[in-house]
Amino acid sequence: MTIHLTAAIERFPIAGSFTIARGSKTEAVVVAVQLEQDGLVGRGECVPYARYGETPESTLAAIDALAPALSAGLTRADLQKALPPGAARNALDCAMWDLDARRAGTSVAALTDLSLPQQxxxxxxxxxxxxxxxxxxxxxxxxxxxxxxxxxxxxxxxxxxxxxxxxxxxxxxxxxxxxxxxxxxxxxxxxxxxxxxxxxxxxxxxxxxxxxxxxxxxxxxxxxxxxxxxxxxxxxxxxxxxxxxxxxxxxxxxxxxxxxxxxxxxxxxxxxxxxxxxxxxxxxxxxxxxxxxxxxxxxxxxxxxxxxxxxxxxxxxxxxxxxxxxxx
The missing domain is CATH 3.20.20.120 (Enolase-like C-terminal domain)
Structure with a gap:
């Protein structure tokens, strides 16, 4: 029943460039997370944002630091206290929702009682x-x-x-x-x-x-x-x-x-x-x-x-x- 964490920095080229008032970039740098338990895998992704003092490296380190706690049974409720709002918690939180849905044999939409509009x-x-x-x-x-x-x-x-x-x-x-x-x-x-x-x-x-x-x-x-x-x-x-x-x-x-x-x-x-x-x-x-x-x-x-x-x-x-x- 142990949860195994894998996380990595990944890069996706932008089609051309993306420019806002704070500057331009030519690639999206994300941190991807996988939580594996009993052959089931939950996934999450986040975008560290320098505007909020985040870097890909610091975000990855914050995620990796929780590997022992996840193995010991860290819950989604525990996660809200273990990390502040931000990119690192987002990737883990979404991966935990995904894993929970797969373990339950249902969808995250069903777990949250949310329904998607037709359009x-x-x-x-x-x-x-x-x-x-x-x-x-x-x-x-x-x-x-x-x-x-x-x-x-x-x-x-x-x-x-x-x-x-x-x-x-x-x-x-x-x-x-x-x-x-x-x-x-x-x-x-x-x-x-x-x-x-x-x-x-x-x-x-x-x-x-x-x-x-x-x-x-x-x-x-x-x-x-x-x-x-x-x-x-x-x-x-x-x-x-x-x-x-x-x-x-x-x-x-x-x-x-x-x-x-x-x-x-x-x-x-x-x-x-x-x-x-x-x-x-x-x-x-x-x-x-x-x-x-x-x-x-x-x-x-x-x-x-x-x-x-x-x-x-x-x-x-x-x-x-x-x-x-x-x-x-």
Missing amino acids: IETAYTISLGTPDAMADAAARAAHLPLLKVKLGVPGDVERLHAVRAAAPEARLIVDANEGWHGDDLPVLLDICAHCRVELVEQPLPAGQDAALADLDHLVPICADESVHALAGLDELAGRYDAINIKLDKTGGLTEALAVVQRAEELGLQIMVGCMVSTSLSMLPARLLASKARWVDLDGPLLLAEDRPDGLVYRGGEIGTGPSGLWGG
Whole structure:
């Protein structure tokens, strides 16, 4: 009955490059976890994020350090206390859910009483670039229902107008990645409203949320970097209209479910998001789709190649069928 842990850093080339206000990258670096018990294998994946002080090496070390505890019977409830919210706990938590479902001969959806919608529309990300480059990318993706536009540096007004002109019928989300300033925010939000943007993610740096409390705005504002897990969530009510739940921030599906419940109690709308990663990261997050007004799980679409048995994407929709990769 002993659980055997295997974890490794893995790299997946990005198709081209991926650029946000904090920089560019050409590969997704993930930490993959396998938990094996009696011939059954549970899998998980996480994306260490330097913005939160994580590296692939430190994340792998934190996971490997729990190997003796896992062999001794560490439970998922124990895991929530053994590691803080973050990438390392996410990979292990999701692997434990997967293993639990396989041992029970059922799916993680059944264990959590969550059901997938018949259709799941996902945002597709338009990487930060020049107005012309972003317009070209938006034109190629204009047939998709929802585009997420990366902004957060000088020249955003021109970028947004260029994208809207190139994709006049697409729904738009804007993600400033903490790159806007309070003095400019009213004007930028008015321009977003004019361009029919339906959500603005994290316009101000985390920690400057108080400035949003008395701000009149037509477009809903969503917290991303300002919200990680349950701790601090209540303080965001009245400042944000929505929160972006990412399993790499909550530390896995277990706390994400608790965050969903509390957000609903606080009247916060829900977006479920991801880092650039494979379907092994998307599948646990996909379970939250029925709770979310916005779904942004396009990570595999940004890769040159996904894992085998990954999710199927068609026309901006995520396949809802079972997967042998994770979750049953």
